[in-house]
Amino acid sequence: MKSILVVEDEAKIAQIARDYLEHAGYTVTVAYDGTSALEIVRRQAPDLMILDLGLPGMDGLDVTRALRRTDAAKGYDIPIIMLTARGDESDKLVGLALGADDYMVKPFSPKELVARVRAVLRRSEAPAPATNDIRVGDLIIDIPRMKVSVAGVPLDLTHTEFELLATMARQPGRIFTRAQLLDAARGVSFESYERAIDAHIKNLRRKLEPNPNEPRYILTVYGVGYKFMDKG
Ligand code: CA
Numbered sequence: 340m341k342s343i344l345v346v347e348d349e350a351k352i353a354q355i356a357r358d359y360l361e362h363a364g365y366t367v368t369v370a371y372d373g374t375s376a377l378e379i380v381r382r383q384a385p386d387l388m389i390l391d392l393g394l395p396g397m398d399g400l401d402v403t404r405a406l407r408r409t410d411a412a413k414g415y416d417i418p419i420i421m422l423t424a425r426g427d428e429s430d431k432l433v434g435l436a437l438g439a440d441d442y443m444v445k446p447f448s449p450k451e452l453v454a455r456v457r458a459v460l461r462r463s464e465a466p467a468p469a470t471n472d473i474r475v476g477d478l479i480i481d482i483p484r485m486k487v488s489v490a491g492v493p494l495d496l497t498h499t500e501f502e503l504l505a506t507m508a509r510q511p512g513r514i515f516t517r518a519q520l521l522d523a524a525r526g527v528s529f530e531s532y533e534r535a536i537d538a539h540i541k542n543l544r545r546k547l548e549p550n551p552n553e554p555r556y557i558l559t560v561y562g563v564g565y566k567f568m569d570k571g
Pocket of ligand 1: 347348349391392393394
């Protein structure tokens with residue numbers, strides 16, 4: 340049975356989340372502040388964390404930072420779904436940049452929350468591809484050879500375009516901010532502006548998409564960045 344940690348100081352919201360998640364078959368622990376959330380993560384290693392950004396003392400972003408810092412050392416990477424107050428766009432962006440897997444705006448539908456939990460758990464469990472090829476529809480990405488083809492026709496991609504495409508396609512459905520994509524392309528080129536990513540994405544789409552105006556493979560997430568099409 341998968342265990343979920345709900346971190347939310349508003350008892351009513353925590354209770355609703357607990358009820359729905361337990362009903363869906365998950366084991367649920369609730370923490371009402373960031374410090375005890377971190378303790379529970381260390382002690383119980385839950386499978387996923389639902390994290391409210393607005394917490395007393397250490398807030399949700401602090402919790403994420405603390406986790407992502409220690410994660411690297413422990414090789415432990417708990418998926419996080421963030422809860423944000425309506426209209427808190429900058430928090431959402433920072434949260435995603437820090438490595439949250441998904442976010443929901445309050446007030447949220449508890450059914451939708453359960454659906455997101457399922458989706459994030461499914462994604463985090465997906466085994467690394469056995470081969471070095473990524474195949475989606477007509478698109479084949481040959482990672483070691485750095486070759487890409489659509490319907491058997493090889494594409495002529497730049498090194499940066501290849502890195503961006505491969506980075507996104509390795510985690511279908513995951514949202515990448517421009518800053519994360521810039522990171523992925525680092526070592527390849529040194530453009531310092533996130534807008535440079537938009538230009539690369541545009542070029543990639545022109546080469547890859549049957550109709551670049553209605554992209555199938557690389558989707559825009561408005562206000563955040565891009566993602567590769569979800570297999571589901
Ligand atoms: Ca709160």
